[in-house]
Amino acid sequence: MNSVIGTIGRIAALALALAAVVTAPAVAADIKGAKDYPGIKRFDGASIVVYSAQKFTHYTLPLGPADDADDDNKPVFAASKQASGALTRLSYTVPAGISSDDVFENYENELAAKGYQILFKADGGAIGKRQDAIFSGIGTQLFDYSPEAAHLLTAELAKDGATVDVVLYVTEYEDGYTPGIEVEKGQVIVQLDVIESGTLQDKMVTVSAAEIEKGLTAQGHIALYGITFDFAKADLKPDSKPALDQVAQFLKDDPAAKIHVVGHTDNVGGLETNMALSRARAAAVVAALVKQYGVSAGRLNPAGVGPLAPVAPNDSDDGRARNRRVELIPQ
Structure with a gap:
């Protein structure tokens, strides 16, 4: 009798474990080869969906709104600054149910804690009429059609003879062609570009x-x-x-x-x-x-x-x- 009860108990425990697995929220994995930029934490539960790294490139840092774009659909900022160095580009999706305001404030606090100085910050329409062009080169339209809940900042950290510039864009996905990326309307998406300029x-x-x-x-x-x-x-x-x-x-x-x-x-x-x-x-x-x-x-x-x-x-x-x-x- 005791063996029967024990068997029933083990079956019940296994059933509860399986139910927990089924009902637990799934956490999407990062794409292969992707990794966070050292020293800048991702938002809790976020996943990297687009990633690239270049050893050297030239980058235009926004210091004002993007109200125009050139013939190549590159944004023209009211004010800008040129940076050159290693470029890391990271696109994240954040678990559903969180607002872009919360995520952006979290990143702001993270950057401030690490000593970054904000050079430019804007929200929504103040980012510019052509904010759709700012990140149009990442290979998808993930950030092209979601301006209403958007936040943008440019920040800089100078340390040990090197300069690290950050361009951060946080918004809530509305529309756009995103092959291979699972994202729902209203879900927060993050674009983080980091340009590291060292010594000569x-x-x-x-x-x-x-x-x-x-x-x-x-x-x-x-x-x-x-x-x-x-x-x-x-x-x-x-x-x-x-x-x-x-x-x-x-x-x-x-x-x-x-x-x-x-x-x-x-x-x-x-x-x-x-x-x-x-x-x-x-x-x-x-x-x-x-x-x-x-x-x-x-x-x-x-x-x-x-x-x-x-x-x-x-x-x-x-x-x-x-x-x-x-x-x-x-x-």
Whole structure:
């Protein structure tokens, strides 16, 4: 009799356990390879649904509303600031039943606790008439059609010679094409972009052959900061070899590719001097690819634009360092 009672008890316990499993709320898993940016906690229960990381890129930080967009559907802000460095982009979905106000305030408190200074903050329509364009490049329309409950902020942290800029957008999903993402109307979604700009040495990263191919395809050009020269000369420094290795590998992987190799300088010195220097540096890169790697000269066109295409102001060492670069552009 006791064995029968014990068996019944075990069955009842198992049934209760199974019921708990069935009724417990499901927690969606992060997409493969995704991870939080170190030092910035996600909202409790949130899941990463879109993730990307770049070693180096240029990013426009919003410091004012986005009331217009250019021909490429990129937002035009009333005020903005340029940042360059490693970019981490994270899109989160938050469990249903929580408001965007609560999530945004949680992030604000988290950033303040870590010492971030808010540079710009806006809500709803104050974010701008074209806030739909701010995050249109993440690969879905997750953030394109939900402006009413939206919150946006730009924040910055300077520490140990590095600068970390954060652009945060929190809203409640209304509509938009979101392939592969489970999201319901009214559910809170979060976009967190983090741009980490370190010292000059940190910026001189080697761009891989795969990243060169991706940059040329997605942006039509890619900047290389790992190709360096002696001051005011066109002599390649030995530490340029890793970057040249990757350019040669890209050209080997795509035998049909032809590229313009474009030299850029800062504005120190006269215009004509810098124009000539940029052309000579581009020619030095082409010569190295031909002589050292066996790339056909017919696939490479050296050119130089001197200081005429800056990506940052030339009024600081950091800005001038960003402008001194070699860019690759498809022919």
